[in-house]
Amino acid sequence: MTATAGSLMQKSLPNWDNLSFAFTETDFMYRSYGDKRNVPIWDRGEFAPLADIKVSPAAAFMSYGLGIFEGLKAQRSADGRILLFRPDKNAERFKRSAVRLSLPEFPAHQFVEACVEMVRRNERFVPPVGKGSFYLRPLELAVEPKLGLGPSNLFLVLIYGCPVGSYFTGGAPKGVRLQVLEQGRVAPGGTGYAKCMSNYAGGIYVASQWKEKGFDDVLYLDARHLKYVTETSGSNVFLKRKDGVIVTPSLDDQILPGVTRDSTIQVARSLLGMKVEERPLAIDEVIEEGEELFCTGTAWTLQSVREIVHHGITVKFPVEDARKAILDVVRGIQTGSREDTFGWTVKVR
Ligand code: COI
Numbered sequence: 001m002t003a004t005a006g007s008l009m010q011k012s013l014p015n016w017d018n019l020s021f022a023f024t025e026t027d028f029m030y031r032s033y034g035d036k037r038n039v040p041i042w043d044r045g046e047f048a049p050l051a052d053i054k055v056s057p058a059a060a061f062m063s064y065g066l067g068i069f070e071g072l073k074a075q076r077s078a079d080g081r082i083l084l085f086r087p088d089k090n091a092e093r094f095k096r097s098a099v100r101l102s103l104p105e106f107p108a109h110q111f112v113e114a115c116v117e118m119v120r121r122n123e124r125f126v127p128p129v130g131k132g133s134f135y136l137r138p139l140e141l142a143v144e145p146k147l148g149l150g151p152s153n154l155f156l157v158l159i160y161g162c163p164v165g166s167y168f169t170g171g172a173p174k175g176v177r178l179q180v181l182e183q184g185r186v187a188p189g190g191t192g193y194a195k196c197m198s199n200y201a202g203g204i205y206v207a208s209q210w211k212e213k214g215f216d217d218v219l220y221l222d223a224r225h226l227k228y229v230t231e232t233s234g235s236n237v238f239l240k241r242k243d244g245v246i247v248t249p250s251l252d253d254q255i256l257p258g259v260t261r262d263s264t265i266q267v268a269r270s271l272l273g274m275k276v277e278e279r280p281l282a283i284d285e286v287i288e289e290g291e292e293l294f295c296t297g298t299a300w301t302l303q304s305v306r307e308i309v310h311h312g313i314t315v316k317f318p319v320e321d322a323r324k325a326i327l328d329v330v331r332g333i334q335t336g337s338r339e340d341t342f343g344w345t346v347k348v349r
Pocket residue numbers: 070071072233234235297298299300
């Protein structure tokens with residue numbers, strides 16, 4: 001922190017050349033309180049200096065994981081604008097995740113307006129062109145003090161944000177290395193399609209063990225059959241087959257409807273004329289028919305997989321053409337260097 005005139009304490013700006021995917025403090029956060037017994041449920045919300053929050057030790061989210069979150073990014077364009085990417089899509093998913101966790105839906109317009117204003121208020125933390133993006137993390141938490149397991153009445157939506165660079169140290173320029181696991185990321189019939197806290201919590205232990213052995217992450221098979229690929233710890237997966245067809249697992253109870261997943265499919269199909277199939281994708285097909293494998297996510301962006309290890313056998317994916325072509329277009333839209341024919345970006349500045 002640095003002191004400025006009037007003794008207002010300002011947060012320090014980061015070194016723009018050294019951004020990673022790590023939390024750093026910024027100026028403002030957003031908060032809105034909700035009570036299920038009120039109409040409307042949510043208050044108007046307010047922006048406040050970023051600070052620790054006060055909650056009861058018995059707040060339901062802390063014992064029972066009654067919390068959901070989102071991730072979305074804003075970027076600068078070369079002509080001086082700041083563009084937020086598809087906040088309406090995150091707002092929709094935030095609502096769907098809320099329903100699955102017995103939380104009240106946060107209105108989409110309030111979500112989008114709050115995200116836009118968060119970027120404006122933290123504008124000095126939006127990285128210069130080409131240096132990274134400003135990542136927003138909206139959360140909805142059941143904050144009612146509760147000992148017994150059951151639905152809550154009191155909720156808090158929080159949004160914080162910070163400048164970020166690549167998710168992987170050094171950017172993983174040659175792609176990531178994944179260990180294929182004969183286990184599911186989430187339970188069948190469970191919360192896999194919702195972006196909730198618990199889907200991520202259990203995977204940290206699993207991935208850490210493989211990271212210690214030189215892997216970047218893991219690739220989970222489906223929990224019902226242990227036959228189809230699903231996701232890594234935090235991204236969707238795409239295969240380009242040797243015949244040129246791109247396949248990604250269809251949305252079901254174990255697949256998160258990723259915003260970058262959807263953008264990838266739309267760009268590949270409509271702008272690049274690629275054939276994309278959404279269907280179950282067997283690990284055997286990945287190994288026998290695959291030419292290129294890549295992952296998608298807001299934090300991961302479009303990330304090549306250089307190799308997977310399955311039953312002790314290494315399978316390499318040296319091709320990166322499809323990913324590079326799609327990323328070029330997605331990035332172009334996100335940074336305003338390419339016409340946004342889909343109407344995905346929201347101009348913040
Ligand atoms: C994101 O991609 O925004 C996520 O929330 C995934 C998380 C593992 C960083």
